[in-house]
Amino acid sequence: MGIPAAEVYDVLRRRIILGEFLPGSQLKELALAAELGVSRSPLRAAFKRLTDDGLVVAEHNRGVFVAPWADQDNDEVFDLRAAAESHAAGLAAARRQPEHLQQLSALNERMDHLITRKPDDFLAELQQVNRQFHLVVLQAAKSPRLLAFVQSLLAVHRVTGAFYYYTDEQLAESLQDHRLITRAIERRDSALAAAIVDTHIRGTAERLKLQRQPALRAPDAGPPAMRA
The missing domain is CATH 1.10.10.10 (Winged helix-like DNA-binding domain superfamily/Winged helix DNA-binding domain)
Incomplete structure (x- = not known):
């Protein structure tokens, strides 16, 4: 049907x-x-x-x-995301509530389970868990305008598909970043939370840029995480 x-x-x-x-x-x-x-x-x-x-x-x-997706488009979107979400992380560290920490920790545990066990269609769920993690950080910042702005960026073509091109090691690194972000927010360390988020998002941008360079990938090879 x-x-x-x-x-x-x-x-x-x-x-x-x-x-x-x-x-x-x-x-x-x-x-x-x-x-x-x-x-x-x-x-x-x-x-x-x-x-x-x-x-x-x-x-x-x-x-x-x-439609093609030029490096200039990618750079612009991720530059905006890095600036906005790092600022949001700093605000979240100052304004977060206990329920935000509980949600972030639960999402980290779910991400760990998906990466370790690799159930059917785990990459699709991993995308959703990752998106929810970033959303909770934004919600903890308590800035509706900032939330709306970042959500408009997250809706952009091909910004949210990064995990389909990650190796197992890169998936583990992404999870570690999320745990470090959670810890910084828990400790109310605004500067550290902002710095980690900035590095985290710019790292995603670089991985996507490398993925689009055919010379760096084996012929007919699918995305690394899809082959894992």
Whole structure:
């Protein structure tokens, strides 16, 4: 049984943002219609919405392709994230409540479980846990404007799919960063919390930049974490 026609757009958008469809790859209409169990009409409607979003480009007589993502775009988004989220972490260290620490610790434990056990589709859940961790830090900062600004950045094309390109070692490093951030917030060390978050986010940006350089990867190799 296929998915409801109304959900085709949401499914494709999520898969693009998570990095399952790489920049420049073609979204083949017939294959996707068969995979999703839908007719071509809702698929074409979804393509139109994705084009309006800037997530795909339609080329005459060629088809629909995932939009490219330039280094300049990546650098700008991550520079803004690093500045905003490091500031939020500093505020969180000063303003956090016990429930924020409990939530951060629970998310760290869940992340540890996913990285260690690797259950089915663990990378997709890992993305959600990671996103929730950063959201809790923002909530602890108690700045609605800052929260809204960062959420607009997190919704940007391909910013949230980083874990699909991480090695096991890099996943462990990301978890360690989260634990250090939690500890700094717990100790109300605003300067340290801000510094760790800044380094953490800029490290993610560098990994994504390296992933997009084909010469640094083996031919036909999938993302490291997908191969693990």
